[in-house]
Amino acid sequence: MPALSRTQLIEVFNKTYKGCYDFLFLPGDPKTEGNRGFCFINFRKVDKAKEFTSDYNQKKMAEAFSVEDAEDKVCEIQPSRLDAIERSIEKLQTPNARERKGGNAASKADWLPLLFDAQGSSLPFPLLAAPAPGAKGATPSAPSKGKGKGKGYEEEPKGKGKGKKGKGKGKGY
Secondary structure, X not given: OOOOOHHHHHHHHHHHHOOOEEEEXXXXXXXXXXXXXXXXXXXXXXXXXXXXXXXXXXXXXXXXXXXXXXXXXXXXXXXXXXHHHHHHHHHHHOOOHHHHOOOOOHHHHOOOOEEEOOOOOEEOOOOOOOOOOOOOOOOOOOOXXXXXXXXXXXXXXXXXXXXXXXXXXXXXX
């Protein structure tokens, strides 16, 4: 994901797949202001996941996302492990020491996953990690854990993988 924000990525995917996916997570890089170079997306139907794979797998990043700074990186679509996604989200939602002392966590919100309704409108993502005691603006909420609807799809430049391939929980793609 060369220098794309979550909003830009959604715009690209919505050109063809608006309303076809119900989950999108573009993890941010804590060392930079950009993303980590991969995303997770979950489709409502297997046929759309296969179409997406056909459209993006092994496609040059510059061609897929109309960006010039992508060098010769290539998209690689892989099934992802839901437990790894869940851990990443919990870590992102858990306030760090600076945030507990009143630091600004606003930029962190730009990297939280989103859910989407059947029309493609974004919905807030539920908390997986309980808010820190005494955190400003924290409202008590029951942790939302459970099995995902299916395998998510991870898009990642070839050779930059940090995750491991594995079996996802649930049905379909």
